[in-house]
Amino acid sequence: MRRSFLVFLLGLGSLLTADSLFYTEIQGVVGYSSPDQRTIYRSGQMDDAMQLNSLGFDYLQKFSGGRGDIGSAALQARLAYRADQKKTEAQIYNAYWKSKTSLGDVWFGHNRVAFGLAAYWDTHADLLQPLPMHGFGYDRDWGIGWSKDTLDGGYQAALTSGSGLPLRTDGNWLATGRIARGALGYDNYSVGLSLLTGQTPEIMGYTVMDTRLKKLALINLDAAYNYDNLEHKAEIALGRREQDDTLAVFYRCGLNLGEENRLKLEGQYVYTSVYTHARTTDNTWLGIGALYRLTAELTSRLMYEWQRALDEYKIVAQLYAYF
Numbered sequence: 001m002r003r004s005f006l007v008f009l010l011g012l013g014s015l016l017t018a019d020s021l022f023y024t025e026i027q028g029v030v031g032y033s034s035p036d037q038r039t040i041y042r043s044g045q046m047d048d049a050m051q052l053n054s055l056g057f058d059y060l061q062k063f064s065g066g067r068g069d070i071g072s073a074a075l076q077a078r079l080a081y082r083a084d085q086k087k088t089e090a091q092i093y094n095a096y097w098k099s100k101t102s103l104g105d106v107w108f109g110h111n112r113v114a115f116g117l118a119a120y121w122d123t124h125a126d127l128l129q130p131l132p133m134h135g136f137g138y139d140r141d142w143g144i145g146w147s148k149d150t151l152d153g154g155y156q157a158a159l160t161s162g163s164g165l166p167l168r169t170d171g172n173w174l175a176t177g178r179i180a181r182g183a184l185g186y187d188n189y190s191v192g193l194s195l196l197t198g199q200t201p202e203i204m205g206y207t208v209m210d211t212r213l214k215k216l217a218l219i220n221l222d223a224a225y226n227y228d229n230l231e232h233k234a235e236i237a238l239g240r241r242e243q244d245d246t247l248a249v250f251y252r253c254g255l256n257l258g259e260e261n262r263l264k265l266e267g268q269y270v271y272t273s274v275y276t277h278a279r280t281t282d283n284t285w286l287g288i289g290a291l292y293r294l295t296a297e298l299t300s301r302l303m304y305e306w307q308r309a310l311d312e313y314k315i316v317a318q319l320y321a322y323f
Contacts, residue, residue, distance in 0.1 A: 019064065023322055025056040025078065027125070031303075031316030041083035043127045043303065043316045049091055049165055049205035051127060051318060054080035058094070058322075071099040074111075076124075089206065091165065093124060093140055104148030104155075110167075111145060113138045114156035114176040115194040116220045116235050117250075120184075125320050127303035128252065128268045128287045136218070136237045136248040136272065137196065141174060142167045153181040153190075162200035162216075172213055174198035184224050194220040196239070214242045229256040245275040264291040268305075284308040297323035 029051050033040045043051040056078030063070045076094035081087075096109030112119055115137045116130075123130055123139075132139045143160025155178070161167060162174030180192040196218040202210035218239035225232045231254035238247045249271040257263040266289040273282040287305035294300060301318040 019062040021058075021060045023058040025054070025058060025125075026321040027051065027054055028319045029053050029316060031314055033312070033314040035310065035312045040314070040316075041081070043314075043318070044129065044133065045204070046084050047204040047207040047209075048133065049080075050129065050133070051125075051316075052078075052080040052082060052089075054078040054091075056091075069100050071097060073097050091206070104146055106144070106146050108144040110140055110142050111158075113141050113160055113174065113196075114145060114147075114158045114178040115196045115218075116178075116192070116237065117222045117224065117233055119156055119178050119180075119192065119194070120190075121224075121233065125299070125301075125322070127301050127316055127318055128266060128289050128305070130233075130252075131235060131237060131248050131250045131270070134248065134250075134270055134272055134285070136246070137220070138162075138164055138174070138176075140164070143174070149183075153179070153183065155179055162198045164203050164205075166203065166206050166208070168201065168203075168208075170201070170211070170213070172198070172200050174200055174216075184226065188226040190222075190224045192220075192222045194218075194222065196220070216241050218246070229261065230254070231256070241274075243276070247271075247273040260293075262293040265289075266291070282309075297321055 029041055029043055031040050041053055058076045060072060060074050062072045074094040074096055078091045080089050080091055082089055092110060094111060096107045096111040098105055098107040118130060118132050118137055118139050131137050141160035141162065141164055143158060145158035147156045148154060157177045160174045161169065162172045175198055176194065176196045178192050178194040180190055182190040184190040197216065199213040199215050201208060201213055218237050220235055220237040222235035234251040236249050240246065252266060252268040255265045268287040270285040273280060285305060285307050287303060289301060289303040291299060291301050299320045301320065303316045304313065306313040
């Protein structure tokens with residue numbers, strides 16, 4: 001499988017044109033986990049998709065006609081090694097076609113859903129993970145979506161499978177929508193309000209934990225603000241999953257330092273709560289991290305994360321190449 005993946009990667013690179021972009025991604029991950037009491041080769045739980053030792057690529061092809069851009073096709077994938085199970089796993093992240101229309105951009109395939117910070121924030125290489133990795137929202141999903149940028153923000157909507165990385169069609173579905181004010185890249189701030197509803201199975205990475213479909217409804221408020229060398233991102237999500245009341249709070253602060261902001265120090269707080277039959281189950285994760293850009297193509301990361309409920313911690317280091 002690894003040989004086939006490498007052949008595909010090289011073959012794809014040979015098809016590049018002036019309207020395409022192709023990047024290779026390589027990452028090495030190693031750490032220590034207190035509950036495992038041993039060296040680990042992952043940043044998350046055993047069945048999480050990110051981060052693992054992997055080789056991947058990121059490909060974007062743009063298409064244009066006599067009147068300008070028509071659309072684009074994207075494919076981003078990894079071949080990851082799961083040291084715990086001693087097996088390799090093909091992972092697909094972006095896999096979509098996006099068309100430009102007078103009413104906005106329309107896409108179908110595997111892409112971002114219209115919910116929370118994950119609607120636009122790329123954490124594909126991060127060690128510290130946002131709310132979707134804690135069971136609130138989705139990073140990417142299979143389906144169709146629409147987005148429209150305006151002078152003061154934008155609108156997004158999507159109808160997807162609700163299965164995340166793997167494609168499942170067993171009556172599961174997910175509808176999301178987000179309205180935003182401000183664009184972080186231009187205005188240095190963004191505030192968004194999102195809604196999510198559907199019925200979905202319980203899936204972690206590519207592993208199906210429970211095939212039973214559960215009704216899900218969430219509302220989310222997210223905000224991001226950049227000031228000088230400080231970056232702030234926060235969101236709060238609340239709603240219901242079946243008969244359970246749920247709540248999640250997220251905040252990350254980043255401090256950029258040094259020449260060309262090569263060094264970044266980060267702190268993160270995550271809180272989740274599930275209220276079931278007069279009983280509340282909650283948890284808190286506290287994380288700190290450091291990122292240093294060795295070159296334009298090579299980045300090193302270090303993370304420490306502590307989980308309150310089980311009083312567990314892990315320390316993880318990563319070397320990430322993207323060229």
